[in-house]
Amino acid sequence: MGKPVYQKVRGMHDILPDASHRWEAVEAAYREVVGLYNYREIRNPLLEDTGLFQRSIGDDTDIVGKEMYSFTDAGGDELTLRPEGTAGVVRAYVEHSIAAVEAVTKCYYIGPMFRRERPQKGRYRQFHQAGAEIFGAPPPVVDAEQVVMLAEFLDRIGLGGAVVLFNHLGSGETRRRYRQLLSEHYGARRSELCTDCVRRLETNPLRLLDCKVESCAKMKGDAPKMREILDGADLSLLERFRSLLHAAGVEAREDDRLVRGLDYYTGIVYEVEVEAERGSVVVAGGGRYDDLVAGLGGSETPAAGFAIGLERVLDCLPESPPASVDLFVLVPSPEAEATAASLLLEARRAGLRADLDPRAGSMKAQMKRANKLGSAYVLILGQKELEAGTVAVKDMREGGQVDVDVAAAVKHVLERLGR
RNA sequence: GUGGAUGUAGCUCAGUGGCAGAGCACCGGGUUGUGGUCCCGGGGGUCGUGGGUUCAAAACCCAUCAUCCACCCCA
Incomplete structure (x- = not known):
């Protein structure tokens, strides 16, 4: 046996023939389920202009700030290996004027994403997501439908009993106001905060609620609550969302700590958790992004979507033997x-x-x-x-x-x- | 990016200063042309990599790379 001259780059993995059949099965199940909901596939480039991600995901996020594989190509273009799928889909939706051709667009994708993080179980530098997006549909019916679709998919591949954690981030102005209020609440007792939280005051006040350091966690008790900021329309959306999920038999819990790491989210957001041997694992996340299409040059278009982490899903599934010969x-x-x-x-x-x-x-x-x-x-x-x-x-x-x-x-x- | 653990055969691992091992897997054999169980045999490792200490290093020290765990964050 020779010694390898090269090895795979950190955080990236070969899917060998003895394992690929499991991927094929999961992907086939996904295509089948989303097809039943009338989603059609979109295949975007893996490379996009760096600016697309800066604009959509947000300059202050961890993803844009320190996790992107960005480079200048030989022609001087600033390019980035996509760290997530939504930005490219929205870019294509705007670029091809799809809104002019149909009022509602539903599409799904499956493919690799790239983030330069420290790898560990369920966290890789090249990983794979299966996602779905809908454009031109207001909340909450399609949001609930996407979550149900997600649950149906998980159920079909043997991960039944998923739990949905959801929250409402407020739309536009309310969201900014809430961030401001949180920042003031925690900022007033700045000296008691951990160093991470002092940073969060500036970068992402919503994350303050999620800190596990005792002194910070104590402040959460009398922190302003999202629910107090939301207007009646937002609250009734949330309630309708909840009851639609309930009617479909999907277990869902409101979680006011739930914050998404991408700036484009507005309104309803959620994560999907399944129980695995090593505890509960978040296998998918999604939500509404009503401002993103306009933010990328399109007209005001309500939109929502989610992404499933395929490695995380597969890590929860048992080994299975490859197809045998007839x-x-x-x-x-x-x-x-x-x-x-x-x-x-x-x-x-x-x-x-x-x-x-x-x-x-x-x-x-x-x-x-x-x-x-x-x-x-x-x-x-x-x-x-x-x-x-x-x-x-x-x-x-x-x-x-x-x-x-x-x-x-x-x-x-x-x-x-x-x- | 920070802290910690681990790295020995394809896989799971034993081996704490004196000749590199086991189980499983793989290959072959157990008379004429037949798998799975059983028996016998075989191949395969410069002990992750590079330095250092030592008469002697898989073992001790340093560095580096990778994996895993926690944090951060996220799928």
Whole structure:
């Protein structure tokens, strides 16, 4: 064994053939579920102008401030590997004037995102998200529908019982006012704050509520509450949102500490949590961003979306074996290879996963290979069979085998497999 | 970005200064043409990497890289 000259860059992972089938299954389930809700796929570039992310995610956020893979290309353009999916989707929505063609647009995406963070479990520098966005729809019906869709997806892949934590960030003016009030409340007792919170006063006052340091946490008790700032319309939206989720059987709890790390969120925001062996894991997050389309040059357009962390989802799912082979052909001698090739072709055209051992070793070695691949049936093309124009069909499960005419062998296996 | 733990065979790990190991996996064999169980055998590691201490380093020291945990933040 040689020693590797290169290794994968930090925080990035190879999805090897022994694991990729799990990804395929999760992605297929996602496409299927969002298709039922009439979402269509959008495929955006991985690279965008750096300014797009600065404008949409916000200059003060951690993502823009210190986590982006940005560079100047040979032509002098400032480019960034996308750290999330929404910005690019909104950019495309505006750039292609989609609003002019249809009043409501629903699209989904699946793909890699890049953030230069310190990696750990469930946190990678290249990770994958499956997301969905809707444009041109006011709250709260579509917001609830997106959360239900998300729950349906999780349920389908075996992560039932997800819990939704939601909050209302206030829209536009109320949100700014609330940040101001929080900043004043905590700022008045600045000296008792931890160093992180002193920084938060400036960068993200909403995060002050989430501090776990005791002296800071104590101040939360008499801190102004979002609910006190929200107007009647906001509160009734929240209530309708809640009851729509309830009606769909989705467990949802209001959580006034819930804050999103991206500046474009307005109004209803949420996170989705599932129980895993190591505790509860947030596998998805989303919310409404009613100002973003206009912020990127489009007309005022209500919009909402979410993103699911696929690694986090997969980390919660059990290992599963890859697809096994339906039919394996044993080729004991070169004289049998032509017959083997045509049998394999016939089998594959009939939709069977079929293979042989390209090393052409002993029959025992080839049988071991067939067994390792989990083959249901093995066709044995021995000298005896070749001369008789037959092939031995062995049932690997039962262990028995029968001689069948070469021309009927694949059909025989298809019948036994019930296909 | 900060603090901590870990890095020995493909995988899980034992080995605390004196010849690099186990289990599983992989490959082969157990007479004539047949897998899974069992028995026997085999290949594979410059002990993450680079320095240092020592007669002698997988082990001790320093650095570096990677993974994991906590923080920060987030999917």
